[in-house]
Amino acid sequence: MKTNNQGRYSAKACRVSTPRATVTPRSSAAPGAAAPRQGSAPRLAATRSACTRAEAARPATVQPASSYPRHIRSTQTSAVAGSAPLKAVLAAFAGVALLAGLAYGYFTFWRSVPVMVNGEEVRARIHSSVEDVLKGNNYFDVKLGRLFSVGGNVLKEDGGERCSVTLGEGERAAPLEPSKFAETEVAEGDVLAVSDGVDVTEPYVEAAEPIAPGLQMEAGGAIQYVKQWGRAGKQGVWTGEQSGEVVDKGFIEEPQDLIIGSKNAQPSGSKKYMALTFDDGPSQYTQAILDILAQKGAKATFFNLGTSAGGSPALVKAVVDGGHELASHTNAHKNLSTVGADELRAEISTAFDALQNASGVRPQMIRALYGAFTATEWAGSGDLVSCNVLWNIDALDWKLPGPGVITETVLKKAFNGAIALMHDGGGNRQQNIEALPGIIDGLHDAGCGLVTVSELMRLDGTFPEDVVKGTVKMPEDAAMSAV
Numbered sequence: 001m002k003t004n005n006q007g008r009y010s011a012k013a014c015r016v017s018t019p020r021a022t023v024t025p026r027s028s029a030a031p032g033a034a035a036p037r038q039g040s041a042p043r044l045a046a047t048r049s050a051c052t053r054a055e056a057a058r059p060a061t062v063q064p065a066s067s068y069p070r071h072i073r074s075t076q077t078s079a080v081a082g083s084a085p086l087k088a089v090l091a092a093f094a095g096v097a098l099l100a101g102l103a104y105g106y107f108t109f110w111r112s113v114p115v116m117v118n119g120e121e122v123r124a125r126i127h128s129s130v131e132d133v134l135k136g137n138n139y140f141d142v143k144l145g146r147l148f149s150v151g152g153n154v155l156k157e158d159g160g161e162r163c164s165v166t167l168g169e170g171e172r173a174a175p176l177e178p179s180k181f182a183e184t185e186v187a188e189g190d191v192l193a194v195s196d197g198v199d200v201t202e203p204y205v206e207a208a209e210p211i212a213p214g215l216q217m218e219a220g221g222a223i224q225y226v227k228q229w230g231r232a233g234k235q236g237v238w239t240g241e242q243s244g245e246v247v248d249k250g251f252i253e254e255p256q257d258l259i260i261g262s263k264n265a266q267p268s269g270s271k272k273y274m275a276l277t278f279d280d281g282p283s284q285y286t287q288a289i290l291d292i293l294a295q296k297g298a299k300a301t302f303f304n305l306g307t308s309a310g311g312s313p314a315l316v317k318a319v320v321d322g323g324h325e326l327a328s329h330t331n332a333h334k335n336l337s338t339v340g341a342d343e344l345r346a347e348i349s350t351a352f353d354a355l356q357n358a359s360g361v362r363p364q365m366i367r368a369l370y371g372a373f374t375a376t377e378w379a380g381s382g383d384l385v386s387c388n389v390l391w392n393i394d395a396l397d398w399k400l401p402g403p404g405v406i407t408e409t410v411l412k413k414a415f416n417g418a419i420a421l422m423h424d425g426g427g428n429r430q431q432n433i434e435a436l437p438g439i440i441d442g443l444h445d446a447g448c449g450l451v452t453v454s455e456l457m458r459l460d461g462t463f464p465e466d467v468v469k470g471t472v473k474m475p476e477d478a479a480m481s482a483v
C-alpha cells in the first residue's frame with residue numbers, strides 16, 4: 001500500500017475490499033432524468049470517509065482476517081462448517097451432469113435415425129455418411145458397374161462405379177456424385193434411391209490428329225477450276241492407358257472438301273462467243289495460223305508444250321503479241337494421270353517456266369493430255385494451276401479428214417460459249433490452215449465472236465476472278481487433299 005502525500009492510506013486502496021457502488025454523478029445526468037437513488041451518493045461518501053478515518057489510525061500493514069468486513073467472514077465460517085453436505089450436493093450435481101452429457105452424446109452422436117432407401121426404412125447412426133449407409137447394407141445388392149476399355153472391351157467386371165445414388169424425392173431428387181458419398185451425411189428422414197453402378201471407361205490420352213480434306217469433282221463442263229479450297233480437319237484419337245487400345249473418336253473439327261468446279265462458259269448478252277484452241281505447238285504451222293487469226297480479227301488460245309516453246313520462243317512471243325492467250329499443254333506432252341506426284345508438279349511447273357522464258361508471260365491455265373486431269377492430279381497440283389480446259393467441240397483435225405470436213409465439224413457443233421479443239425503442232429496441220437478461214441468466217445456470219453478462253457470466262461461473269469485472270473494462289477490456311 002502506498003500512502004498519499006498527507007500520510008494517509010488512499011481511499012482507492014481501501015475500496016478494493018469494499019463493494020463498489022454505482023454512482024451517477026449529478027453533473028452527467030441528463031436534464032429531466034430520474035434523480036439518483038436517495039442516499040446512494042451520501043452512502044459512498046460515508047464509507048469512504050469512515051475508511052479513511054479507520055485506516056489513518058492503523059500502521060501500514062496487511063489487514064488481519066479479523067478486520068474483514070463481517071459478511072465475508074461469516075461466509076468462510078459457514079463453508080467450513082457445511083463441507084459434507086456440499087460434497088453430496090456436488091456429487092449429485094456431477095452425476096446429473098454426467099447423465100446429461102451421456103444423453104447429449106447419445107442424441108448428438110450415437111442415436112440411430114430412420115432413412116428411406118428404395119422405399120424401405122433403414123436405420124443409420126446419426127451423422128453417418130452415404131458411404132457408411134451403403135457399406136452397412138451391402139450396397140443394397142445392386143449390380144456393380146464395369147470398367148471398359150476405350151475400344152469397348154470389359155477390362156474389369158467390378159471396375160466401374162459401385163452404385164448410383166439419388167438423394168431427395170420427387171422434383172427435388174438429385175443424383176449424388178460417387179466422389180461425394182463419403183462426405184455427404186444422411187439426416188433423419190432423408191430419402192435415397194440406390195441403383196446399379198455405372199460402367200466407366202478406362203483413363204485415356206486424347207490426341208487430335210490432322211485430317212486432310214476430301215475432294216469433290218463436279219462434272220459436265222469444259223472448264224475445271226478450284227471452286228472451294230480444302231481445309232484440314234482434326235480427328236480425336238483415344239489411347240487407353242490400361243488397354244493400350246487406340247480408337248478413332250471422330251471429328252473434332254470437320255475438314256472442308258476441296259471442290260473442283262466444272263462448267264461451260266455462257267457469255268451473257270445477245271452476242272455469241274466461242275473460243276478456238278490449238279494444242280501441241282508451237283510448230284512450223286503456228287505462224288500461218290496466227291496470220292489468219294490476225295487477218296480475220298479473231299483471238300485464240302494456244303496450249304503449248306514447254307519443250308517446243310523452248311525451241312521456238314519467237315513463236316510463243318508471237319502468240320502473246322498477237323493478243324492471243326498462252327497456256328500450257330505440259331512440258332513434254334506427258335499424260336499427267338500416269339506420272340508420279342513429283343513428276344506431275346515438275347511437268348506443270350517446268351512448262352510454265354518455259355512459256356514464261358519465251359514470252360515474258362507466266363500462264364496458269366493448262367490443258368492436260370486428253371483433258372485427263374483427275375482428282376489425283378487436282379489433289380497433287382491443284383495449287384499450281386488456275387484451270388484445266390477441256391473442249392466442247394473436237395474438230396477431229398488429227399484424223400486429217402480434209403479442210404472441208406474440219407470446217408463443217410466445227411460449224412455444225414458451234415454454240416455460244418463453246419470451246420473448239422484443234423492443233424497447231426504434233427503433226428501435219430496443213431488441213432487446219434486451210435480450214436481455219438472458213439471456220440472463222442462461218443462463225444462470224446453466225447454472229448459469233450472468237451475470243452480467248454479467259455475472255456469467254458469473263459463474259460460469262462460467274463467464274464472466280466483469279467481463275468479468269470490466271471492469278472490463283474492457294475490460301476495459307478487451305479490444305480491439299482490426300483486423294
Ligand SMILES: [Zn+2]
Pocket residue numbers: 279280329333369370426
Ligand atoms: Zn496434245
